[in-house]
Amino acid sequence: MAQLNFKAIGTSWQIDIYQNIDQKKEAEIFSNIKDRIETFESNYSRFRDNSIVTKISKxxxxxxxYELPDDAEKMFTLYHDLYVxxxxxxxxxxxxxxSDAGYDAKYSLEKQKELTTPPTWDEALEYHRNKLLVKKPVLLDFGAAGKGYIIDIVGELLENNNIYEYCIDAGGDILYKNKTPIxxxxxxxxxxxxxIGVYTLNNGGFCGSAGNRRAWGKFNHIMNPKTLESASEIAAIWVTAESTMIADALTTCLFFIPAKTLARKYDFEYLLMHKDFSIEKSEGFSCEFFS
Amino acid sequence: MNSINQSYKKIGILIGIVAVLAVIIVTFANEDEQDVASTNDTQPSVQTQNSDVGNKNSNQSGESSSNTPTTQTPVVIPKQTKPSNTKQTTVYKNGTYTADGSYMTPEGNVSINVTVTLANDIITDANVTSVSGDRTSVRYQNKFISGYKQYVVGKNIADVQLSKVSGSSLTPEGFNNALATIKSQAKS
Structure with a gap:
């Protein structure tokens, strides 16, 4: 049994290992995990001066x-599929x-300039197999699915070290593999x-999203790219899926898109809570509610 | 195209439920009149309650039970003594009534079950459950069902047995500090 607590990608992580593991191995694995997350963040964070994302914005x-790292393929493919x-x-x-709304690298948290509609994918980028052509400089943000993705990557790292019973919790986005539910x-x-309820997770990814913490003025970090306003009617969304990356991406999608559209392509269960505390959910989201 | 199907389904569900409720009300409104006519003998009579309006089956149970199968079932009409002198004070008999309704969707026929409890002419409880196997309809029914009825409240974490909490991501110190600064600036 082992536990690791640390901060990374702007939130608090806790990794639990439910199998027996010798101390030396434990220290090695935890060091590898931290390095792997650091590499990911240094490439894709818009809050890092030398990241690829920051370079592309200039x-x-x-x-x-730009020649992107190997792990870009899965993430860019998902982002493009969901974009379409x-x-x-x-x-x-x-x-x-x-950034313009205030959630910039300096955490200004005040509107910096008039907000404009983001460019379309094709206007700004052309992506193919880890190669990215920048037609028009643009600041990318992978907050919607990046955390879920790096959680899955850490899960793979554990499994490559023969650890199959674990819980990765990064600020409430969770990947859980174990014999008993959590x-x-x-x-x-x-x-x-x-x-407002308790969900019993057997195995897989589970993500939550809400605008309450990263909120400033009339904004929160869940921004509608067409209305240029932040989500307000929906207070919180939770999604469970086999992969944490998908669960993470879909929590954002569900603020703007009906579940039926997303269900055409992805397998998931969800719960959505409106600001009046009424809830909507998929049939398979089995949960104990408080009322 | 999607939004047209969406509204179509919602209208379908609403029509289904309104029609089912209408059937329930009509059924036991009739029941009031029949009571006097059918109780001339001293034996309890067994009748098959069968009112067919379109696709719907309806079933009535007295105050003591509430479950119902979806097929027609014999209903026992209790023996009644001579009409009493006391005036009936409610328009509708108190009790729990349940019926199945169905409606057409582009994916085919789907069904729902509606149960209402009446006390003193007021619906004191209502329940709608989906019977359909079609995944899309079930999702819409759940949207309707949970939307019309289910609200949640918060419960203190200390009072709940859990191992993890999930919501918006915990923010880093830098962000929290910036937020605090902005808020204090706004106050001054």
Whole structure:
């Protein structure tokens, strides 16, 4: 049994290993995990000066082709698929929008300039097999699915080390593999000392999203790229899917897109809570609610 | 195209439920009149309750039970003494009534079960459950069912047995500090 707590990608992580593991191996694995997350963050974070994302946002990137790391393929493919499926409501091209609204690298948390609609994917980018052509410099943001993705990557790392019983919790986005289920409280976004229900997770990814923490002025970090406003009617969304990356991406999608559209392509269960505390959910989201 | 199907389904569900409720009300409104006519003998009579309006089956149970199968079932009409002198004070008999309704969707016929409890002419409880196997319809029914009825409240974490909590991601110190600064600036 082992536990690791640390901070990374802007949130708090806790990794639990439910198998017996010798101390030397444990230290080695935990060190590898931290390195892997650091590599991911240094490539894809818009809050890092030297990240690929920051480079692409600068004027001098125009017309250049960037060779991306191997792990880009899965993430870019998902982002593009969802971009098409959601008709652009789910897009990585929202970095400038978030930044201009105040959620910038300096955490200004005040509107910096007039907000403009993000460019379309084709206007700004051309992506093919880890090669990215920048037609127009743009600030990308992978917050919607990046965390879920790196959680899955960490899970793979554990499994490559023969650890198959574990829980990875990065700020409430969870990947869980174990023989017995785990009870996950659904945090009340209006009162973080409370939960509105408890979900019993057997195995897989489980993600939650709400606008209560990263909120400033009339904005929160869940921004609608077409209305240029932040989600307000829906208070919180939870999704479970086999992969944490998909669960993470879909929590964002569901703020703007009906579940039926997403269900055409993805297998998932969800719960959505409106600001009046009424709930909507898929049939298979089996959960204990408080009322 | 999707939104047309969506509204079509919602209208279908609403029509289904309104029609089913209408059947329930009509059924036991008739029951009031029949009571006097059918109780001339001293033996309890067994009748098959069968009112067919379109696709719907309906079933009535007295105050003591509430479950119902979806097929027609014999209903026992209790022996009644001579009409009493006391005036009936409610328009509809108190009790729990249940019926199945069905409606057409582009994916085919789907069904729902509606149960209402009446006390003093007021619906004191209502329940709608989906019977359909079609995944899409079930999803819509759940949207309707949970939308019309289910609200949640918060419960203190200390009072709940759980191992994890999931919601918006915990924010880093830098963000929290910036937020605190902005808020204090706004106050001054």
């Amino acid at each position: 004027e001098e990137s125009k017309g250049k082709i 499926l959601t008709d652009g409501f789910f897009t990585p091209l929202v970095g400038n929008l978030l 009870r996950i409280g659904l945090e009340n976004p209006e009162n973080t000392g409370q939960v």
